[in-house]
Amino acid sequence: MASARRWTRPEDVRALVEKEWSSGRLLAARVHDLTVPDGVRAIAPTSFPLRLRLRGPGAAELGARFDDVRQWVARHESARGYRVETQVRTSRALGAQTLPVAAVLDTDEAALHLIGRSRDAADFDRLVATTPRRHRWFAATHPLRMLDISNEWAAVLAVADWMRQNPSPGLYVRQVDLPGVHTKVVERHRHTIAALVDEGRPRSRMSTLRAFESAYGYRSRPALVRFRALDPTTAPVTGLEDVALPVREVAALRPRVSRVVVVENEVSMLAFPQVAGSVVIWGAGNQAPELLSAIGWLHDVALHYWGDVDTHGFAILDRLRGVLPHTQSLLMDEATLLSHADRWSREMEQTRRDLPHLTDDEAKVYGGLCADRWGRQLRLEQELVRFRAVEAAAGSL
Numbered sequence: 001m002a003s004a005r006r007w008t009r010p011e012d013v014r015a016l017v018e019k020e021w022s023s024g025r026l027l028a029a030r031v032h033d034l035t036v037p038d039g040v041r042a043i044a045p046t047s048f049p050l051r052l053r054l055r056g057p058g059a060a061e062l063g064a065r066f067d068d069v070r071q072w073v074a075r076h077e078s079a080r081g082y083r084v085e086t087q088v089r090t091s092r093a094l095g096a097q098t099l100p101v102a103a104v105l106d107t108d109e110a111a112l113h114l115i116g117r118s119r120d121a122a123d124f125d126r127l128v129a130t131t132p133r134r135h136r137w138f139a140a141t142h143p144l145r146m147l148d149i150s151n152e153w154a155a156v157l158a159v160a161d162w163m164r165q166n167p168s169p170g171l172y173v174r175q176v177d178l179p180g181v182h183t184k185v186v187e188r189h190r191h192t193i194a195a196l197v198d199e200g201r202p203r204s205r206m207s208t209l210r211a212f213e214s215a216y217g218y219r220s221r222p223a224l225v226r227f228r229a230l231d232p233t234t235a236p237v238t239g240l241e242d243v244a245l246p247v248r249e250v251a252a253l254r255p256r257v258s259r260v261v262v263v264e265n266e267v268s269m270l271a272f273p274q275v276a277g278s279v280v281i282w283g284a285g286n287q288a289p290e291l292l293s294a295i296g297w298l299h300d301v302a303l304h305y306w307g308d309v310d311t312h313g314f315a316i317l318d319r320l321r322g323v324l325p326h327t328q329s330l331l332m333d334e335a336t337l338l339s340h341a342d343r344w345s346r347e348m349e350q351t352r353r354d355l356p357h358l359t360d361d362e363a364k365v366y367g368g369l370c371a372d373r374w375g376r377q378l379r380l381e382q383e384l385v386r387f388r389a390v391e392a393a394a395g396s397l
Contacts, residue, residue: 006055007054007055007056007057007072008053008054008055008056008103009072009075010075010076010079013052013054013079013082013103013114014081014114014115016052017050017052017105017111017114017115018115020046020050020111021112021115021117022144023043024043024142024143024144025043025044025045025046026045026046026108026111026112026117026121027121027124027139027143027144027147028042028043028044028045028046028139028140028141028143029045029046029047029048029108030045030108030121030124030125030128031045031128031136031139031140031143033133033136034133034136034137034139034140035133035137036137036140036141037137037199037200037201039200039201040137040141040199040200040201041141042137042140042141043140043141043143046108046111048105048106048107048108048111049104049105049106049107050104050105050111051085051102051103051104052082052102052103052104052105053101053102054076054084054100054101054102054103056069056072056099056100056101057069057072057099059089062089062097069097069099073098073099073100076100076103077100079103081105081110081113081114082103082104082105082110082114083103083104083106084100084102084103084104085100085101085102085103085104086098086099086100086101087099087101108121120147123147123150124139124143124146124147124150127139127146127147127150127153130154131153131157132157135157135160135196137199137200138192138195138196138200141200142192142195145192149188149189149192152180152185152188152189154180155178155179155180155181155185156185156189156192156193156196157196158178158179158180158181159176159178159181159185159186159193160193160196160197162176162178163193163197163216164197167216167217168216168217169217169218170217170218170219171218171219172218172219172220172221173186173187173209173213173218186209186212187209187212190206190209190212191206193212194206194212194215194216197216202215203215203216222246222247222248223246223247223287223290223291224244224245224246224247225244225245225246225247225250225281225282225291225292225295226242226243226244226266226269226281226282226284227242227243227244227250227269227279227280227281227282228241228242228243228269228270228272228279228280228282229241229242229279230261230272230273230274230275230276230278230279230280231257231274231275231276231277231278234255234256234257234276234277234278235255236250236253236255236257236279237253242270247291247294247295248294250295251294251295251296251297253297254297255279255297256277257277257278257279257301258277258278258301258302259275259277259278259279259301259302259303259304259397260278260279260280260281260298260301260302260303260304261275261278261279261280261281261304261305261306261330261397262280262281262283262288262292262303262304262305262306262320262327263280263281263282263283263306263307263382264283264284264288264306264307264308264313264316264382265282265381265382265383266282266284267383268306268382268383268390269281269282271387271390272390272394273390273391273394273395274394275394275397278397283305283307283316283320286312286316288305288316288319288320289316289319289320289322289323292320292323292324293323293324298324299324299326302326302328302397303324303326303327303328304327304328304329304330304397305317305320305321305327305328305329305330305332306329306330306331306332306382306393307332307382308379308380308381308382309331309332309336309337309365309369309379309380309382310347310350310369310378310379310380310381311347311350311351311352311366311369311370311379312347312350312351313332313379313382314332314355314358314362314365314366314369315351315353315355317329317332317355317357317358317362318355318356318357318358319357321357321358322357325357329359329362330393331382331385331389331390331393332362332365333361333362333365334361334364334365334368336380336385336389337365337374337380338374339389340380340384340385340386340389341374343380343381343384343385344374344375344378344379344380345378345379345380345381345384346376346377346378346379347369347377347378347379348377350369350370350377352370
């Protein structure tokens, strides 16, 4: 019956019911006694009886493929889990024929049994029953997420209720002392907690735990700036070459340095050659502009940025120059790129936005990368630049 695959089969019926499950509609139909907050859309529940139309043979196929039609009818008649609605079709050659036209599931229990989800639905019912009415709207809007985190749902509710009672607590998440609650619970389920606290309208994007902490008044682990003295006689912290300090403490330093080099790669920071009166800072990639913007004394030194020669490296340079306009690029020129053709790799996802803070020469290289001038999505990673080129650049500072 390979040629009859376009006719709806019993397995297709199960697949259609599975879609009702994966959309959340089957579970949403089980949630009652709730008030959905304004602006939040509940999932439209599956209505029962659920009638699923069966696509069957056309008039011409009744006679031409009569054996296939009989097998198709028999499969639906013997299928378990749903009843078949039929209709009499008449053809000149065969006369009246009774054919299936719809699969009907009379109850949600029948639908759940058909796809093997009865136990999951029972677990969901228990979760809903233990959920306070003020939070029950979440079951009707995100039923699958609620079921997915069932083992930690009670902890999630406890955090949300505590946060509503303690806005802007000024604590570290680690200090929230509730049964079953720990930092990982908050980090894993911060989107759900935020939705429960703000009734479906979280106040900002929760892309990271730090973003969650900032939005809801928790303390965050202080951002660190790691730097290495390239001249022991002018080390910012006497007697220490390689130091990591909170940003506010770095900002409070009054170092006797005249030059700072910001690098993107940690090993590049560790291996950077000695330069009189200088410090190298590990910018930790995309964080550099935000970390360094709060360090006032960087405005009073010669500042260089060395990043990957790719579109994201130039985007970081552009953002850094936006907060520290005197920043100069290092080893991010066309000559460096072309002299390392044997070390090129591919930048999997490029940025192609306007970078207004680049110099003309930098913009030329950036534009060439975006236009695939030297190769498709080409990049030169910082750590692949030959060390003799690094030494030459350091010697020219």
